[in-house]
Amino acid sequence: MGKVIQLSNIVKKYDDSIILAGIDLTIKAGERIVLLGPSGSGKSTLLRMIAGLEKITDGELFLDGKLANQVSCGERDMAMVFQNYALYPHMSVNENITFALRSNRLDKREIETRLNEALDMLDLKPYQTRLPKELSGGQRQRVALARAIVKRSEYFLLDEPLSNLDVRLRLDARMELVKIHEMYQQTFVYVTHDQIEAMTMAHRIVLLNEGMIQMVDTPRNVYLRPTNVFSATFIGAPGMNILEAQLRSNELVVGNQFFTLKEEWRKFLLEKGEFHLLFGIRPEHFTLVNHGGDLQGKVIYRELLGQNYALTIDLGESTIIALSEESHWKIGDTAHLLVDQKNCHFFSKSNQMNLGYPFTLEEGESTNEIFASI
Template sequence: MKSIDFVNVHKSYGHVEVINGLNLNIPSGIRLVLLGPSGCGKTTILRMISGLESITAGDLFMGGKKVNDVEPGDRNVSMVFQNYALYPHMTIEDNILFGMQVAKVDKKDQQERLYWALNILELTPYIKRYPKELSGGQRQRVALCRALVKKAPYLLLDEPLSNLDAQLRTNARAELIKIHEVYSPTFVYVTHDQVEAMTIGHQIVVLNKGVIQQLDSPDAIYKMPKNVFVAKFIGSPSMNIIEVIIDGHDMILDNTRIKIPPYWIELVGNRTKVKFGIRPEHVVLNNSRGDKQLKIGYTENHGNRKCYSFAVGKDQLMATSDPDETISNVIYMNIPWDKVHFFDSDTDENIGYPSKLKNEETNE
């Protein structure tokens, strides 16, 4: 049993409350990603699990045991810090072996684990070097190796890939998933990178100002964000969010009336204003006629796609298309109603999805 449970946990620094009443269950053996902007509390949560931060109020359980007062060394966790934390006077080999030596792991097992981790992260040629002789990305990989060889039931990672180049980061993500599948630690990963969150996590916790905004699978968070913050934080470019007026069966978008399907009207109810959301990749562009005429402001070429910006009143709307598609300067937008989202204008909360669309999603 390797579960982690936060029960009404608070963390304050003086009068500043960083974590406010956190209730979070991390089931045994899953990969959970803590995702959010800088200062949202994700690293603080990770450090409370490791024992490096005390809890101001509430309880933390690991494997069913209350660990509020358990020392970090007695929690049986492996942690990869953002700042490497390597011993400068030790070679790479000694840095990686040190924890296993303290734990009195069999010497043959130590060597097997050492070369297993070195091969995964392509560090074998550097085994006799010292940290000062490595690049920042190489040092980060050494820190990751040191955590992996311990094979602890809890693996905690604080933005471990942030200093790696793009290709190595992609490879390392794949290897981390493979490693987890081999010995299934309870894996808690901190990042502000949504690509890492979507590719690594079984579940994602989206945090803002120390409060959980949504806890769900990557798919659900992307397709059914619970509020405007989650909708805009996940996705690149982020979701278009525009406040619109509802008049009868019409949505008024920058003085243009657009007919809303009945199954959405029923859900919108008596609201006269809502926030309309649609992801850039779901905006359908048409050179002839459509729901709304738009004029391209600027275009970004991303190689595998093109991104277009349009002014819609005081807002900017983004749309993406195939790079080979010919788009005129004045274009029409069509709205695929099975891909839209509506949020309450006062609370920013998602108003939900029609049962028709939910059923279609379930049957896919």
């Protein structure tokens, strides 16, 4: 079973550049946490600070309740998988996987048991005697994963470990990593910029941008209840549409168009005292009709996404993206859009924070079902 990781006001600076600005986060024992964000958001730096590979400029790191700022990397009992494989070129697959176990003089039978378990789990049995140069990139990455798995550490840290695998292998590897975690219950911290990995693997997602935490919540809540405009637009493919809007009486005015808000939304927004705001809605929460919609515009671009078409629609003063299963929509068509008000979002224009919801979330779809709609 893993142990608790606690970060208190963690800061990382290089000269005058602030990479992480006051990170507060508690990772529960045995929890799967995914650090998600764009390149340069500080997620890999945060992981390396937990591992002891980067010095903490300010703040405190506690491992299992004990201050660990000055504890060396080797004494933190952590297994780590890097984006680059870092394999010993002169050692075989078996030797690379068991190197740390042999160095720590673990019992030979135990080493053999752990080795065979990892080889089976990651389909590496046919490659046991090969050197790294004789393996593909995907095979080398699986060797690096196996090397971390056999340590059976209390903490399992992974820095974009699947980025060099093809799509099919990434799916298989995600499933295997979740199985590994469920088997050993390590405290699992995983860095990625791939939102599908985050949504399908995490107990909780920590969404980072420009060195600051934007949101910490379950994948379901990150998707359905984003805390701010960044969270709303970063998650989803395509991301959420964000439009400037005004509340007038019981109508929402978007550009030179308007539609009637449900009473729950009207009352809620009036109580908030917000009249100039940002209106958010995901592409899948529009219904396209031939006439009589809440909004209308001209189709200016369309893109096939497999099951759906993503239609870019010009509303006059802004553009939005809507999803449709119908193939008959063509560039130049006028599309009318019905707004699913159960799935609307409103953000403050001044600070871009979510104003909240008059509706409660209903239990239902799983994370996979939510993301399959995108």
